[in-house]
Amino acid sequence: xxxxxxAEQLATLITGYTPDLxxxxxxPTYYDYPxxxxxxxxxxxxxxxxxxxxxxxxxxxxxIAALFGSQEDRVVARTGYYLSLLALLPCPPLLIxxxxxxxxxxxxxxxFKVKSPMSxxxxxxxxxxxxxxxxxxxxxxxxxPDTTCNLTMW
Amino acid sequence: MKVExxxxxxxxxxxxxxxxxxxxxEPPLPEQPALGFFTDTSICIGCKACEVACKQWNxxxxxxxxxxxxSYDNTRQLGATTWRHVQFIEQxxxxxxxxxxxxxxxxxxxxxxxxxxxxxxxxxxxxxxEAALPFxxxxxxxxxxxxxxxxxxxxxxxxxxxxxxxxTEFDTVYVQQDICNGCGYCAxxxxxxxxxxxxxxxxxxxxxxxxxxxxxxxxxxxxxKACPTHSIVFGEVEQLKLQAQERLGFLQQHGVNExxxxxxxxxxxxxxxxxxxxxxDEPEVYNLPRNPARPANNVxxxxxxxxxxxxxxxxxxxFFLKKND
Numbered sequence: 325x326x327x328x329x330x331a332e333q334l335a336t337l338i339t340g341y342t343p344d345l346x347x348x349x350x351x352p353t354y355y356d357y358p359x360x361x362x363x364x365x366x367x368x369x370x371x372x373x374x375x376x377x378x379x380x381x382x383x384x385x386x387x388i389a390a391l392f393g394s395q396e397d398r399v400v401a402r403t404g405y406y407l408s409l410l411a412l413l414p415c416p417p418l419l420i421x422x423x424x425x426x427x428x429x430x431x432x433x434x435x436f437k438v439k440s441p442m443s444x445x446x447x448x449x450x451x452x453x454x455x456x457x458x459x460x461x462x463x464x465x466x467x468x469p470d471t472t473c474n475l476t477m478w
Numbered sequence: 479m480k481v482e483x484x485x486x487x488x489x490x491x492x493x494x495x496x497x498x499x500x501x502x503x504e505p506p507l508p509e510q511p512a513l514g515f516f517t518d519t520s521i522c523i524g525c526k527a528c529e530v531a532c533k534q535w536n537x538x539x540x541x542x543x544x545x546x547x548x549s550y551d552n553t554r555q556l557g558a559t560t561w562r563h564v565q566f567i568e569q570x571x572x573x574x575x576x577x578x579x580x581x582x583x584x585x586x587x588x589x590x591x592x593x594x595x596x597x598x599x600x601x602x603x604x605x606x607x608e609a610a611l612p613f614x615x616x617x618x619x620x621x622x623x624x625x626x627x628x629x630x631x632x633x634x635x636x637x638x639x640x641x642x643x644x645x646t647e648f649d650t651v652y653v654q655q656d657i658c659n660g661c662g663y664c665a666x667x668x669x670x671x672x673x674x675x676x677x678x679x680x681x682x683x684x685x686x687x688x689x690x691x692x693x694x695x696x697x698x699x700x701x702x703k704a705c706p707t708h709s710i711v712f713g714e715v716e717q718l719k720l721q722a723q724e725r726l727g728f729l730q731q732h733g734v735n736e737x738x739x740x741x742x743x744x745x746x747x748x749x750x751x752x753x754x755x756x757x758x759d760e761p762e763v764y765n766l767p768r769n770p771a772r773p774a775n776n777v778x779x780x781x782x783x784x785x786x787x788x789x790x791x792x793x794x795x796x797f798f799l800k801k802n803d
Contacts, residue, residue: 354765359670360669363665364662364665384792385795423659424676438777444777
């Protein structure tokens, strides 16, 4: 009996592939050299994913709290928006630092390609700071952000 | 003095005109028939002339010598500075030989006796005439010169966020080195592991250009020119595909049932490859994926799943916050 760890079961669930050592050993290979190139993304991308996810999650929760929450949830909304902005700030420098030629990062912004995940992600950067600055402007104008102000952020 | 003043006055307008001219989109070059390679591994002798010719013409630096310990192939894979790569596959005592060969082969001389004689006496016997050596032995040595496939739907081209990877007028896939910013998306997207970022050089992505500079001058690529057995054939893709079918038919007619074409039909990557191969075994033996997928197909589902996840999280958030009312 092969002991299935939780990680293995999760991997099977996500990829739909069950590892089978016996079958894999009989499959023809070219000296077991990998077919694909390994990703060349290092610690910058790990932190980018973590902080970007944190920012997105905070923003969603904060928006929900602002739109549907009660009076005492305002603090959730406010913390969420600020945290989202803070987590977001290091992301673009991380993404640019990861490039082989960081000084050419602008080259990415002149192309819009639906088929390229990197392209789509780069262009999302226009929208997110826009929403954040609008939140800050709204914050500056009214002491307590009201629902109408948050609606305009979307 | 007057001349200098004139030049001073003329300079800004000149600069403006230059800047505007560089912004204008150039008209596309006249369409040419698609060009590509047909690499026939059945006549490859593993001389690596293509590798050397490619390195010389494209002025690519040598890779650090590293002993692989598996075969004569110490390069192991295509890379940023290796655009042609010869593989050596040693197959010793293949088992179900009879199943793999067609009945036609039975009237061809078997070399089992001669091999046994050579093993026992240490003398290599004379090969009987008409013997097609590498195909019918239980032991054989396959060579395969790998190269960029110049896919009709190139995943690297689809993934490139800068537009550095383009299709040329010869319908080949080409990396513009002055645009590429080395993000590495193409390297992960390529289902054949061809394109790579040059970590020791200029940190941009590199791969076979199908000798774009030579094509521009009406010459054939360096590897095809150097190949001594015409294993690497260069030409128009449509004609090459016919040639490949013909060669496959010839081989199968002579009993080499294992021969097969890789990338010559339009099924692979939903459009076929412009550089295709005649193989003598399963594609996996040559480190080629049997049925590669286009990574671009995942972009929309993955984006939708992200939105769904955010929605679920948001709904849970509503539920949680509502309880406090």
